[in-house]
Amino acid sequence: xxxxxDLYQDLILDHxxxxxxxxxxxxxxxxxxxxxxxxxxKLTLYLKxxxxxxxxxxxxxxxxxxxxxxxxxxMTVALKGKKTAEAEHLFHEFHDMVMGxxxxxxxxxxxxxxxxxxxxxxxxxKCASLAWHTMEAALHNEKDVVSxxxxxxxxx
Amino acid sequence: xxxxxxxxxxxxxDVLKYRKDFPILNQKVHxxxxxxxxxxxxxxxxxxxxxxxxxxxxxxxANIHRGVHLLSQQATKAYEDARVKIQKFxxxxxxxxxxxxxxxxxxxxxxxxxxxxxxxxxxxxxLVSAMEHHSNIVPWQMLCEEKGAKLKVIPINDAGELLMDExxxxxxxxxxxxxxTHVSNALGTINPIAxxxxxxxSKGVLVLIDGAQSIxxxxxxxxxxxxxxxxxxxxxxxxxxxxxxxxGKYKLLDAMPPYQGGGDMIASVTFEKTxxxxxxxxxxxxxxxxxxxxxxxxxxxxxxxxxxDRIAAHEHELLVYGTQALSKIKEIRIIGTxxxxxxxxxxxxxxxxxxxxxxxxxxxxxxxxAGHHCAQPVMERFDIPATARASFGLYNVKEEIDVLVxxxxxxxxxxx
Ligand SMILES: Cc1ncc(COP(=O)(O)O)c(C=O)c1O
Numbered sequence: 048x049x050x051x052x053d054l055y056q057d058l059i060l061d062h063x064x065x066x067x068x069x070x071x072x073x074x075x076x077x078x079x080x081x082x083x084x085x086x087x088x089k090l091t092l093y094l095k096x097x098x099x100x101x102x103x104x105x106x107x108x109x110x111x112x113x114x115x116x117x118x119x120x121x122m123t124v125a126l127k128g129k130k131t132a133e134a135e136h137l138f139h140e141f142h143d144m145v146m147g148x149x150x151x152x153x154x155x156x157x158x159x160x161x162x163x164x165x166x167x168x169x170x171x172x173k174c175a176s177l178a179w180h181t182m183e184a185a186l187h188n189e190k191d192v193v194s195x196x197x198x199x200x201x202x203x
Numbered sequence: 204x205x206x207x208x209x210x211x212x213x214x215x216x217d218v219l220k221y222r223k224d225f226p227i228l229n230q231k232v233h234x235x236x237x238x239x240x241x242x243x244x245x246x247x248x249x250x251x252x253x254x255x256x257x258x259x260x261x262x263x264x265a266n267i268h269r270g271v272h273l274l275s276q277q278a279t280k281a282y283e284d285a286r287v288k289i290q291k292f293x294x295x296x297x298x299x300x301x302x303x304x305x306x307x308x309x310x311x312x313x314x315x316x317x318x319x320x321x322x323x324x325x326x327x328x329x330l331v332s333a334m335e336h337h338s339n340i341v342p343w344q345m346l347c348e349e350k351g352a353k354l355k356v357i358p359i360n361d362a363g364e365l366l367m368d369e370x371x372x373x374x375x376x377x378x379x380x381x382x383x384t385h386v387s388n389a390l391g392t393i394n395p396i397a398x399x400x401x402x403x404x405s406k407g408v409l410v411l412i413d414g415a416q417s418i419x420x421x422x423x424x425x426x427x428x429x430x431x432x433x434x435x436x437x438x439x440x441x442x443x444x445x446x447x448x449x450x451g452k453y454k455l456l457d458a459m460p461p462y463q464g465g466g467d468m469i470a471s472v473t474f475e476k477t478x479x480x481x482x483x484x485x486x487x488x489x490x491x492x493x494x495x496x497x498x499x500x501x502x503x504x505x506x507x508x509x510x511x512d513r514i515a516a517h518e519h520e521l522l523v524y525g526t527q528a529l530s531k532i533k534e535i536r537i538i539g540t541x542x543x544x545x546x547x548x549x550x551x552x553x554x555x556x557x558x559x560x561x562x563x564x565x566x567x568x569x570x571x572x573a574g575h576h577c578a579q580p581v582m583e584r585f586d587i588p589a590t591a592r593a594s595f596g597l598y599n600v601k602e603e604i605d606v607l608v609x610x611x612x613x614x615x616x617x618x619x
Contacts (some may be wrong), residue, residue, distance in 0.1 A: 112556035
């Protein structure tokens with residue numbers, strides 16, 4: 048017991064302490080708000096997309112638990128420079144990984160694989176996926192606050 | 204319960220013996236012994252409660268109030284005997300003042316939807332406190348919205364105590380009801396409800412008490428308190444979930460319209476007119492949670508045999524011990540430091556989010572609650588998103604608090 052390294056890996060702890068791409072973005076052309084009522088995690092996600100559908104810049108701000116903060120931070124690092132289609136693809140892979148829907152984490156998730164341990168903590172899946180759901184909402188310019196408890200079956 | 208009562212005054216508090224009555228406590232989680240400190244969320248059930256429900260289903264399961272057969276008579280008797288036990292437990296004047304509900308939430312909604320819709324009008328005011336559980340806020344908001352009435356809030360100080368002077372100022376000729384919690388689930392504060400009731404009554408205002416957190420910890424005498432309504436949940440006092448009680452003064456309940464329509468709540472039905480049953484049946488439409496009622500009766504027997512006062516004294520010792528132990532950890536900030544407190548310690552730990560604390564404690568076998576405790580206005584008042592909360596029950600021991608302290612230190616190490 049007393050081994051928390053499956054969830055609280057060094058990389059996660061580092062990102063929660065020093066979140067990357069943190070803070071408001073003034074030249075964003077897409078943004079969305081996310082909320083996890085379970086632990087009160089709140090975040091706003093900002094995207095700057097160019098005409099070719101490339102994510103030129105991505106930022107987030109908000110407050111939350113270590114898992115949600117680190118997940119948001121690492122997501123911004125992973126998605127900067129990616130095409131929106133790639134972002135959507137990673138979103139689905141990440142989602143399936145933390146939900147425990149796939150045996151082995153896909154290689155193209157790269158560093159995001161550190162979140163694989165989340166699948167053994169059902170109470171924390173929403174924390175890890177909040178930023179991703181919010182990113183998706185921002186891509187589609189959804190106006191409503193994304194909630195991990197909105198009854199739309201957004202289970203993770 | 205004469206023998207049990209005698210026992211309760213002479214014997215020492217044998218917590219290890221009581222622990223053995225709760226089968227669930229004797230287990231390991233994540234490979235370590237379970238330390239259950241989430242009693243404010245729900246309590247564990249003693250064997251006598253589990254067996255009372257079991258016996259009902261094995262030996263005399265039947266619907267109540269309608270069968271002429273033996274099993275139905277037995278079930279009806281057990282169901283009504285429990286009502287008398289509850290009446291005695293809170294010292295109500297009449298067993299017809301004991302209305303079975305699903306829990307505190309339903310009890311409060313019942314009052315809002317029946318008494319409230321009949322008596323509250325546009326311009327009227329309802330007073331709640333800043334430390335209410337959402338279940339003692341939202342039903343009143345819904346009522347106020349429907350009626351054009353206004354919800355007013357009694358503020359609290361930094362210790363988490365009601366500001367009684369402000370309370371008195373807020374009671375005006377427009378005030379129709381004061382709805383306050385006896386004990387705060389998020390802060391542990393015990394409110395001076397006797398004073399509140401007395402003052403409100405001096406102004407002709409009714410008082411509803413949310414008893415969800417007080418029922419297992421404080422000896423409640425509804426007649427001495429003179430409260431008009433008192434709602435509680437079985438599951439917080441070692442009884443099953445899905446069963447609770449609304450106490451109301453007979454005259455008030457009798458004058459209130461029914462809550463739900465259906466079977467069991469009628470005297471006679473024709474398509475032209477239905478006359479309603481007398482209390483308590485008027486408020487108990489449909490087949491109720493019979494097994495739950497029987498389990499609640501067994502739970503009150505269990506608690507009475509030990510004695511609520513002795514349980515309260517034991518939990519107070521744990522509160523004092525726990526508060527001292529946690530205060531020694533410099534990163535800890537205890538939220539809720541009222542002079543009068545029940546066995547609840549809400550805290551934050553440096554910058555570590557309570558949800559992370561909860562996960563790391565869980566891995567060490569310690570079950571606590573992390574979150575806003577369905578009291579978001581309280582969190583806002585203290586400008587925090589959430590707290591971690593340890594809450595004690597009759598079976599907790601100081602050694603478990605020691606485990607909690609060690610687990611918190613480990614949490615600090617992970618985030619160091
Ligand atoms: C103070 C208080 N009021 C009301 C409730 C609601 O009780 P229930 O969910 O059993 O209806 C709770 C339970 O958490 C509580 O602590």
